[in-house]
Amino acid sequence: MPADDDTLVAAARNGDRAAVERLLRTHYDRIHAVCRRITGNDADADDAAQEALLSIARGLQRFDGRSSFATWVYRIATNASLDELRRRRRRPLLDGVDEHDHDSRRSELDRRADPSPAAGGDGVAEQLADRMLLGAALGELAEEFRVAVVLRDVADLDYAEIAAVLAVPVGTVKSRIARGRAHLAAALHDTASEPARNQSGPGTRQTTAAESTPLT
């Protein structure tokens, strides 16, 4: 039976190196997913997830369990992602970011991860298109809405935990999640009703996204 977070954290704080590594390894995938959904691309998500793991390693001894470990971890991941976004805004876009490369890498990873027998066929292409569309719609959301939705639907934190991470009231969290979902649902619905355009690639995503009402 796998050890739960509390057990691993206690062991880690008592100097159990293997417990530290297991905690980091266990949470990495979801940390990366949170970072990926907030930053919008793999390169920034990789950097943010790395920074988050470093912060966890540095701060583990000071974590005293008043919040759940998961809440603490995703708070760190969220802050690392937002820091990465700020850094991205600061640095000039000379040669570093190539979104097409990121999309290609994501597509390849998703194709490898897809266990369905149809992998490589049209079904996979549709799934990839949906995921890319969702990513584009998320990217249009204002940061505050995007982070709230990601913490709820990707990190699976409850309203109170999200409120603690964002330092806002629970009512604000509910409102942001509802508005964020409404925007995403509208973006997906708009595109689903235009199947021909939906299948024509990244350029179409931008056209479709522009037609929805961005919460920015």
Place this chain on the structure above:
Amino acid sequence: MTDHLHPEANDDELLASALVDGAADLAGGRAEAGQGAVSPQLAATVQAFAAVREALKAPLAVDAAMRDNAVAVAMAEHDRLVDESAADATSTAGGTQVVDIASRRRWPLRVVAAAAAVAVVGVVGVATFGRSRDSDDAALDQPSAAERVAASTEDAATGGGDDAADGSQADEYATPTIGAINAPAEVVIAVNSPEQLLDLVEAKLAPLPDAPEADGLGGDVMMSGSAALQCLDEDQVFVVAIVYAGTPAIAVRDTVTGVTQAIDEQCNVLAEVAP
């Protein structure tokens, strides 16, 4: 914090969202909203929100090599800290105490600190009175020292913490350092959010009527050797040493724009708050 610039979610969106999260039941939600039967529109909204949630929950593939590398880097940092900690344990020098901002606001501890301060003021007052009436000026300085003892008492009684700040009062941590009396340890304040950072910097920069010389622009804790100081722009001033979300950093204020930042020793901006 409120969303001044964005429309609030309407009732149907809020209800649909709560239903998707299992935070409300349909009948109860409709009754609470003073509405009757479930409208097709609400049902469609719930369905659409559920689809969004499912799509977001779908796991994203992770590059295994990237995961291994990230974990290895973090473990190397962990090992370095363990080694450092072991070295510190054998050192005779005072250590660094990390104090969470939130933990500094617990009233029972402040009561204890205030009681200690009163006791010290009494002792100092008697001693001063017994020495000379010409030393009034020196006696007037003693409340400041007493405050420092009070702060020291509170600091010693509080430990580090990880929870977020709640309803902060800036003046509550206006004097976060341990005073000079029998207190060799250094204090670094743990900050976990941009809001806490701003509160702290505002507090540090606020004039202290009782101890005008105490802080100024901070610099009261162990910053002489911080590598982060080299990261400052010419318009930025150092305010105070902090630990931001687990990372040693400094809080700085841009004297031109008023922007507050937390910067780590690699010159990364960990948080930024506009005035």
